[in-house]
Amino acid sequence: AAKRAGKNQLSFYSMAMQQQALYSIRIEEELRLALARSEFALVFQPIVALGNGQTVKFEALLRWNQPERGIQHPASFIEIAELTGLIVPIGYWVVDAACRFIQQQRQSGRAVKPVAVNVSVCQLREAEFAHRVEALLTRWGIPPGSLELEITESMLMENVSLAMTQIDRLKRLGIRISIDDFGTGYSSLSQLRQLQVNSLKIDRSFVMDLENSPVDRQMIEAITAMVRKLDLKVVAEGIETEQQMQFLKQIGCDYGQGFLFARPLSPEQALQYTGHADLAVSRQAPHDDRLR
Numbered sequence: 001a002a003k004r005a006g007k008n009q010l011s012f013y014s015m016a017m018q019q020q021a022l023y024s025i026r027i028e029e030e031l032r033l034a035l036a037r038s039e040f041a042l043v044f045q046p047i048v049a050l051g052n053g054q055t056v057k058f059e060a061l062l063r064w065n066q067p068e069r070g071i072q073h074p075a076s077f078i079e080i081a082e083l084t085g086l087i088v089p090i091g092y093w094v095v096d097a098a099c100r101f102i103q104q105q106r107q108s109g110r111a112v113k114p115v116a117v118n119v120s121v122c123q124l125r126e127a128e129f130a131h132r133v134e135a136l137l138t139r140w141g142i143p144p145g146s147l148e149l150e151i152t153e154s155m156l157m158e159n160v161s162l163a164m165t166q167i168d169r170l171k172r173l174g175i176r177i178s179i180d181d182f183g184t185g186y187s188s189l190s191q192l193r194q195l196q197v198n199s200l201k202i203d204r205s206f207v208m209d210l211e212n213s214p215v216d217r218q219m220i221e222a223i224t225a226m227v228r229k230l231d232l233k234v235v236a237e238g239i240e241t242e243q244q245m246q247f248l249k250q251i252g253c254d255y256g257q258g259f260l261f262a263r264p265l266s267p268e269q270a271l272q273y274t275g276h277a278d279l280a281v282s283r284q285a286p287h288d289d290r291l292r
């Protein structure tokens, strides 16, 4: 009976694998068409200064409006896009759409807040990547300082010399660079210093449990202290509670991003969003307990 169960289990797994493979092929075909059919969209999540609640920049996050299955988040398709190389053309589309949002900000008459765009390591393998990003900025007439590129720490460490070469080119153009999901990879202090990035984002996994985990709190404190010594800005990702925000603010973390402040917003909503009211109010009226 045990043998039979084992056999069943095996065929169950191989069926699941087959289904997974078929699913991947289907997604790949659909992704190929998605660009031509304008099914992609960007949403923009505010990054706020923990000191006063003001929005300092936005992160652009990709969404795929798949006609049959509805809005898809990157978790369901980015990996396939990376494996098939489709992330390269999609990535240029993302930069272009981020430029459009910067242009919309300009037309709204308010001061332009920079937009951060996520970049996969496959995009950095393109020799002409920096050049093409520059061409997009020029076409929109957008100052390079309004664009930031986020590269995950683990991707940076996959190919340090490639990353350094590309980051160097991008920085010469005036584009800002930040390290995403920091704390999950294995970069060293000297590599960080050499990389010359502008900011660093502490991964959500450390923020998530900080109320209950002294180890996570120590980790965040250590990263923040180190990053500030290097004269970089620190952003904490995935802030969902008031307590998390208070802790991060208290240890000197510059910026925060998370559902506590705002979910990713449509371009129209993002243009309306000015900042996190509670932080601004608590600065003006720290005695008002109802707001804490």
Ligand code: C2E
Binding pocket: 045, 060, 061, 062, 073, 074, 075, 078, 087, 091, 094, 117, 118, 119, 120, 150, 180, 181, 237, 238, 239, 240, 257, 258, 259, 260, 264
């Ligand atoms: P990321 O760059 O670390 O982006 C942050 C993710 O955390 C986003 O998920 C965001 O919606 C989510 N998030 C923000 N605040 C909170 C919070 O308070 N709680 C929780 N639970 N989640 C929060 P999203 O949009 O699903 O994106 C997932 C990942 O997909 C991104 O992680 C990024 O690595 C990748 N990605 C997104 N857009 C692009 C893109 O245009 N190109 C590439 N190559 N990758 C992208």
Ligand code: MG
Binding pocket: 059, 118, 150, 180
């Ligand atoms: Mg990111």
Ligand code: MG
Binding pocket: 180, 181, 201, 203, 237
């Ligand atoms: Mg991140």
Ligand code: MG
Binding pocket: 181, 203, 204, 237
């Ligand atoms: Mg993350």
